[in-house]
Amino acid sequence: MTTTSRSILAACIGAAFAAGAAHAQGAPGVKFSGFGTLAATYSDERNADFVTNLLQPNGAGATRPWSMTPDSKLGGQLDATFTERLTGTLQLVSQQRADNRWVPEFQVASVKYQATPDLSVRVGRIALPFFLYSDTRLVGYAQPWLRPPVEAYIINPNTYNDGVDVMYRTRWGSFTHNLQAFYGANKTKQPNGTLSRSNPNIGLNDTVQTGDLTLRAAYTYSKVEIGGLVGLAQGFTAFSTVPGPAGAEAARLARSYTGRDMDFGTLALAASYDPGRWFVTGEYLDFRGEGLVQGSRSWYVTGGYRMGTWTPYVTYAGSKNRTRNESGIPFAPAAGLNAALQDILGNPQKQNTLSLGLRWDFAPNMDLKAQYDRIELGANAQGRLINPRPGFVRGGNVNVFAVSYDFVF
Numbered sequence: 001m002t003t004t005s006r007s008i009l010a011a012c013i014g015a016a017f018a019a020g021a022a023h024a025q026g027a028p029g030v031k032f033s034g035f036g037t038l039a040a041t042y043s044d045e046r047n048a049d050f051v052t053n054l055l056q057p058n059g060a061g062a063t064r065p066w067s068m069t070p071d072s073k074l075g076g077q078l079d080a081t082f083t084e085r086l087t088g089t090l091q092l093v094s095q096q097r098a099d100n101r102w103v104p105e106f107q108v109a110s111v112k113y114q115a116t117p118d119l120s121v122r123v124g125r126i127a128l129p130f131f132l133y134s135d136t137r138l139v140g141y142a143q144p145w146l147r148p149p150v151e152a153y154i155i156n157p158n159t160y161n162d163g164v165d166v167m168y169r170t171r172w173g174s175f176t177h178n179l180q181a182f183y184g185a186n187k188t189k190q191p192n193g194t195l196s197r198s199n200p201n202i203g204l205n206d207t208v209q210t211g212d213l214t215l216r217a218a219y220t221y222s223k224v225e226i227g228g229l230v231g232l233a234q235g236f237t238a239f240s241t242v243p244g245p246a247g248a249e250a251a252r253l254a255r256s257y258t259g260r261d262m263d264f265g266t267l268a269l270a271a272s273y274d275p276g277r278w279f280v281t282g283e284y285l286d287f288r289g290e291g292l293v294q295g296s297r298s299w300y301v302t303g304g305y306r307m308g309t310w311t312p313y314v315t316y317a318g319s320k321n322r323t324r325n326e327s328g329i330p331f332a333p334a335a336g337l338n339a340a341l342q343d344i345l346g347n348p349q350k351q352n353t354l355s356l357g358l359r360w361d362f363a364p365n366m367d368l369k370a371q372y373d374r375i376e377l378g379a380n381a382q383g384r385l386i387n388p389r390p391g392f393v394r395g396g397n398v399n400v401f402a403v404s405y406d407f408v409f
Contacts, residue, residue: 029081037140039071039404047392048385050375050400052147055098055157057191060400062387069096071147071404073138075107085114093138098189107138107160118169128161129180129205132216132270132283141406144279144313145357146371149300151319154384155287156266158186161201178207194227198264205268216270221263229259229292232344235337239329246331253329257341262290278305292344294322302355309362315355320378323348350378366407373400 043050043061051059052070060067073095080088091108110124127134131152136142137159147153163184170177185199205218236257239250265288272281280303289295297320304313324345328338357371375398377383382394 031079032076033079033409034074034076035139035141035406035408036074037072037404037406038068039140039146039402040066040068041070041400041402042066043398043400045385045392045396045398047389048382048398049387050398051384051386052150052154053157054154054386055188055191056096056386057098057100058387061385061398062389071140071402072096073140075138077108087112087114095138098191099193120167121164122167123164125160125162126165126182126184128156128158128186128201129165129182129203129218130156130158130220130266131268131285132272132281134159139406139408140369140404141365141367141408144281144304144311144359145302145315145355146369146402146404149283149302149315149317149353149355150384151317151351151353152283152285152298152300155285155296155298155319158188158198161186163201175208175210178209180205180207190226190228192228194230196224196226196228198222198224212273212275214270214272214274216268218266218268220266220268222265224262224264224293225260226262226293227259229257229344231259232292232337232340233258233260235334235340236329239331239334239337242329242331246329246334250329250331250334253326253341257292257326257345259292262293264289264293264295276306279303289322292341294324294345296321296349304359309360311359311361313357313359315357316352317355318352319349319384321347321349348378348381349383350381351383352376352378365409366405369402369404369406371402371404373398373402375400 041060042065045061047062049059049061049063050070056069059070073093075091075093077091088111089108092104093107094102094104096102106125108125108127110122110126112120112122114120133143133148161182161184163182165180165182168179181204184201186201187195187197189195201222203218203220205216208215233254236250236254240247240254242250267286270283282301284299286297287295300315300317302313302315304311326341326345328334328341354374355371357369360368362368375383377395380394382388
């Protein structure tokens with residue numbers, strides 16, 4: 001989606017809110033709500049950081065043993081009803097950003113038209129429907145755990161999509177299908193200061209409900225540019241003029257491992273059964289990347305049992321990325337470039353995590369949670385940790401503990 005298209009979308013949203021506010025028959029129905037999570041997270045790994053989002057520049061562990069940044073956030077939402085069929089939503093969220101600031105950002109800014117009771121269209125910024133919990137990904141109170149399993153939810157740090165989506169509900173016997181198709185784009189700043197862009201984002205998902213059972217299948221395709229990876233390809237291009245095999249190999253690597261126009265596709269499957277007293281949920285994500293981003297497979301299974309206001313739960317999650325070996329350019333001055341390529345392609349991010357947690361709903365719309373994670377890194381793997389220091393040992397175990405206070409109003 002071009003800058004002009006996004007500007008038109010923004011103008012349409014602004015016009016809709018302005019028109020509703022100026023309605024001659026009186027102000028539209030307006031509802032304000034909010035949510036937040038205040039959390040402290042501890043990691044015993046002193047040479048790397050535990051984070052919950054790859055856009056976070058630091059976390060708990062190497063930067064500081066205890067950190068508020070991985071899991072804390074604060075949000076507010078404004079829902080406006082302009083007519084029986086036209087509504088709008090604005091959601092502003094403050095959380096740690098790539099530049100280490102906590103500047104609030106619009107996560108949702110959309111207008112919805114309910115064409116029929118079963119068909120609706122939204123235009124603007126919407127939650128990117130990538131995961132089972134995409135709509136409530138940032139609302140800790142709406143989730144059973146202290147945080148969504150990192151192995152699965154870290155693979156896509158983007159939380160919103162600027163564009164349009166269409167939702168259609170249909171019923172087949174006892175099954176209700178909620179079909180959603182979307183198109184749009186987004187861009188985010190990386191911790192190194194560069195930008196990543198997804199244009200377009202295209203997806204289709206079907207959420208099926210029957211009784212206490214929810215099933216979901218989704219596919220998302222994105223054309224992606226990651227600014228931090230473009231520089232590596234440019235480095236190979238610079239060596240492509242070297243005579244002989246070195247130059248030819250440099251040209252091949254520049255073509256094969258560009259940071260631009262990478263095709264990403266993700267198949268996501270999920271199931272949840274919640275009869276009230278207990279629940280079990282699982283997701284599986286097969287992410288196929290291109291170039292320097294090879295893709296991964298991630299999954300988790302979680303279950304809990306509600307005993308009044310107390311809910312103990314357990315989760316087991318795993319992830320494994322695809323790796324590839326490349327020797328690089330057979331040219332001594334390119335040694336540093338070769339090392340950077342091998343570090344990216346040959347870095348196994350495999351890890352498995354056993355999580356034990358307890359949720360206490362001590363008051364209406366508020367809870368306290370405590371969660372312990374035992375992370376087992378794969379052989380010679382860094383896992384999903386970031387900022388490794390010289391003393392970091394791959395393939396070890398990491399213990400993470402966190403406590404949080406969630407609220408909604």
